[in-house]
Amino acid sequence: MDKFNTQEIQEIIDSTQAQEVPQANINQLSTGESKLVKILESYIITFELKSIRGQNVPIGAKNIKGFLKNIFGEQAMYAIYYKYGKLTLSKVKDRIKKQKRSVEQSSKIIEAQKQYPQYKIVEAYKYGCVAGKFNLNAKDIETFIAMLEIASGYTEAKNRKN
Numbered sequence: 138m139d140k141f142n143t144q145e146i147q148e149i150i151d152s153t154q155a156q157e158v159p160q161a162n163i164n165q166l167s168t169g170e171s172k173l174v175k176i177l178e179s180y181i182i183t184f185e186l187k188s189i190r191g192q193n194v195p196i197g198a199k200n201i202k203g204f205l206k207n208i209f210g211e212q213a214m215y216a217i218y219y220k221y222g223k224l225t226l227s228k229v230k231d232r233i234k235k236q237k238r239s240v241e242q243s244s245k246i247i248e249a250q251k252q253y254p255q256y257k258i259v260e261a262y263k264y265g266c267v268a269g270k271f272n273l274n275a276k277d278i279e280t281f282i283a284m285l286e287i288a289s290g291y292t293e294a295k296n297r298k299n
Contacts, residue, residue, distance in 0.1 A: 145169040146209065149217065170221065177225045180204055182267065185233050189264045201226050236266045245278045253285055 148169050166174060184196040201222045206214040240246055240263045250258040262281060265271035271281060 145172070149173060149209075149213075173217070173221055174225050177201065177204075177222060178229050181226060181229045182233070185230075186264060186268055189260065189267065196226070196230070198223070198226065233267055237263050239273050240266055243273055243278070245275075245282075246273075249278075249282050249285065253289060256285065256289075258285070 145168075148167070181196055181201070184193065184200060187193045188195045198218075202214060202218050205217050205222055209217055241259060243262075246259055246262050250256075262271060262278075265281065266273065271277045
């Protein structure tokens with residue numbers, strides 16, 4: 138994870154000290170703000186990946202506020218959360234939810250799950266999509282199924298018969 142230098146932290150805190158904290162326009166961010174948004178996105182995705190593996194509950198506002206409090210302190214945390222964190226959290230969670238739904242509705246993934254009921258293929262492919270390792274295209278799904286066949290020993294048994 139990229140670290141902020143003291144000047145970047147001070148610039149972000151100064152920019153959020155206004156009386157009203159408007160939502161940030163994600164398309165027009167300074168370098169420090171852009172770095173902050175990327176770090177928040179990375180944190181949210183890491184938390185969601187742990188959630189898919191069953192290591193923790195899905196991420197929420199409380200987690201983001203705690204993360205920001207550890208970096209910026211309690212005073213700046215609220216302003217930064219309402220300016221950047223809230224929007225970033227909803228944007229990333231929405232994207233992850235859409236990715237998971239697409240995997241659940243994929244006919245090829247459902248077929249693979251029926252073919253290999255001993256594995257949690259849908260959950261594994263969700264993890265791969267959220268982590269950015271797989272997409273829902275034919276080539277990636279074929280690669281994933283080939284990996285399953287290798288892991289299950291299916292191809293070895295098939296080659297021995299021939």
